[in-house]
Amino acid sequence: MTTAISFESVSKTFDLKGKPFRALHNIDLTVQRGDIFGIVGYSGAGKSTLLRTVNALERPTSGQVVVDGTPVSSLTGTAIIRARQRIGMIFQQFNLLQSRNVYKNIAYPLALAGVPKHEILDRVEELLDFVGLADKALQYPSKLSGGQKQRVGIARALANRPDILLSDEATSALDPQTTGEVLDLLRRVNREYGVTILLVTHEMDVIRRLANRVAVMERGEVVEHGTVYDVFSNPRNDTSRRFVSSVLHHIPSVDTLERIRTVHRGRLVQLHVENRESNDPFLSRVARTHGIDFNVVYGGVSELESRLFGSLTVELLGNDESVDAAIADLRTTTPVTETSHA
Numbered sequence: 001m002t003t004a005i006s007f008e009s010v011s012k013t014f015d016l017k018g019k020p021f022r023a024l025h026n027i028d029l030t031v032q033r034g035d036i037f038g039i040v041g042y043s044g045a046g047k048s049t050l051l052r053t054v055n056a057l058e059r060p061t062s063g064q065v066v067v068d069g070t071p072v073s074s075l076t077g078t079a080i081i082r083a084r085q086r087i088g089m090i091f092q093q094f095n096l097l098q099s100r101n102v103y104k105n106i107a108y109p110l111a112l113a114g115v116p117k118h119e120i121l122d123r124v125e126e127l128l129d130f131v132g133l134a135d136k137a138l139q140y141p142s143k144l145s146g147g148q149k150q151r152v153g154i155a156r157a158l159a160n161r162p163d164i165l166l167s168d169e170a171t172s173a174l175d176p177q178t179t180g181e182v183l184d185l186l187r188r189v190n191r192e193y194g195v196t197i198l199l200v201t202h203e204m205d206v207i208r209r210l211a212n213r214v215a216v217m218e219r220g221e222v223v224e225h226g227t228v229y230d231v232f233s234n235p236r237n238d239t240s241r242r243f244v245s246s247v248l249h250h251i252p253s254v255d256t257l258e259r260i261r262t263v264h265r266g267r268l269v270q271l272h273v274e275n276r277e278s279n280d281p282f283l284s285r286v287a288r289t290h291g292i293d294f295n296v297v298y299g300g301v302s303e304l305e306s307r308l309f310g311s312l313t314v315e316l317l318g319n320d321e322s323v324d325a326a327i328a329d330l331r332t333t334t335p336v337t338e339t340s341h342a
Contacts, residue, residue: 004164004196005031005054009063012049012220023049024060025220031198031213033163036190038207038228039200040243041217047200050217051166054198055087056080068163085113088157088195092169094149096141102128102152103137109159127155131185147178154185158193165189167199171206183210204243208232208304216240232302233274233309234335250311252298257313257339260297266317269327272335273301273310282333283314290326292318313339 012024023046031037041047052058053065056072064073072083096105103124110120128134131151141149150170157165167186171179187210189195201207207214207228215225216239224237232248235241245251251270252260260268271283287294294314301310316323330336 001032001034003030003066004033004035004068005198006066007050007053007063008066010050010053010060010065011062012046012053012058013061023220024053026063027220027222029215029222029225031196033196034190034194035213036186036197036199036211038211038214039198039217040202040204040207040214041200041239042202044219045217046220047217048168051168051198051200054164054166055084055089085109085160086162087164087166088160088162089166089168090150090153090157090170092172094141094146094153096149096152096156098141101138101140102133102144105141105152106155106159109156113160123159124155127158130158130188131155145178146174147181150174150178150182151185154182154189158189158195161193162195165195165197167197167201169201170199172201172203179206180209186210205247208247212305216243227305229305229307229309232304233307234272248300248302248310250300250302252313256298260313264295264297264315266295266315267323267327268297268339269314269316269330270299270337270339271312271314271330272337273308273312274335280333282330286326286329286333287316289329290318290322292316292322292326 007027007029010024010027014021014023027050039047039050049058053060053073054067056075060073064071067083070083075083097108100108106124106127107120110123128137131154133148133151136144136148171182174182183206186197190197211228214228214231215222216237217223218239224231224235224240231240232244235244283294294316297313297315299310299312301308316326327336327338
């Protein structure tokens with residue numbers, strides 16, 4: 001695989017009323033060609049600032065951003081204009097030209113690039129068909145739904161055949177069904193056009209449904225990154241765990257755990273399920289071996305990238321020595337976290 005985007009020790013500091021504000025701090029991150037790479041974080045984490053360094057709408061205070069081997073951070077004049085033509089961008093609020101119809105909105109970047117009119121016509125017709133708006137060419141943005149507006153935004157971003165597409169909270173203003181349709185369209189953009197997609201969002205479900213890699217940001221820093229499966233199945237940072245728990249309810253909250261404890265007085269452990277392909281009934285087998293009983297009191301198993309993962313909270317009942325032996329035995333089969341003692 002080849003590198004599409006490389007963030008090399010990228011930092012960004014703003015001057016806010018005479019006081020420095022550090023938006024990004026020493027970020028090193030690589031996006032491979034063909035990735036759908038998600039950047040997730042709460043408001044103020046720095047994710048949109050990082051995204052905008054890719055097309056030099058924001059310039060790093062230090063470090064550099066390299067796109068397809070070119071350090072875009074230092075480009076100016078016609079060089080940055082040419083670089084931006086290879087980088088499309090879609091926005092949360094669509095940013096369509098209200099005085100132009102759908103056709104002219106999509107044609108606008110092509111006209112700016114000096115593309116001949118007959119080529120513009122062919123390209124716009126191709127894109128209208130691709131995004132499913134062939135019958136809306138003469139409509140104005142005010143007559144379109146939110147999902148249709150975002151489809152126009154995607155078509156416009158693809159007009160100059162970019163290698164990279166940046167998505168800045170592109171589904172945040174959409175309802176769940178329309179969000180799903182837009183995510184399906186972005187997946188097609190990646191698959192059929194081979195466009196590398198870098199997206200920022202505060203919605204972990206968008207990451208789960210679309211991306212193959214993810215970086216979690218907090219206070220201007222990347223606190224965790226990796227494949228989506230790895231981060232979802234075994235988040236290693238508190239912020240990552242909060243995001244994952246917002247869409248997957250495998251692990252009980254503190255309040256839920258307290259309610260469980262009022263009924264279940266045995267030892268509670270969490271069994272972490274990761275891509276099990278065996279039909280071994282390990283839990284009942286361990287219980288029989290060590291003469292204990294068990295109850296599954298909370299949890300769930302999900303599928304991501306055709307692999308299973310999840311967590312089961314299990315109550316183990318028996319004398320301490322037997323339960324200790326059972327936990328040791330379980331750890332030879334699956335990751336185990338002991339939650340509390342009765």
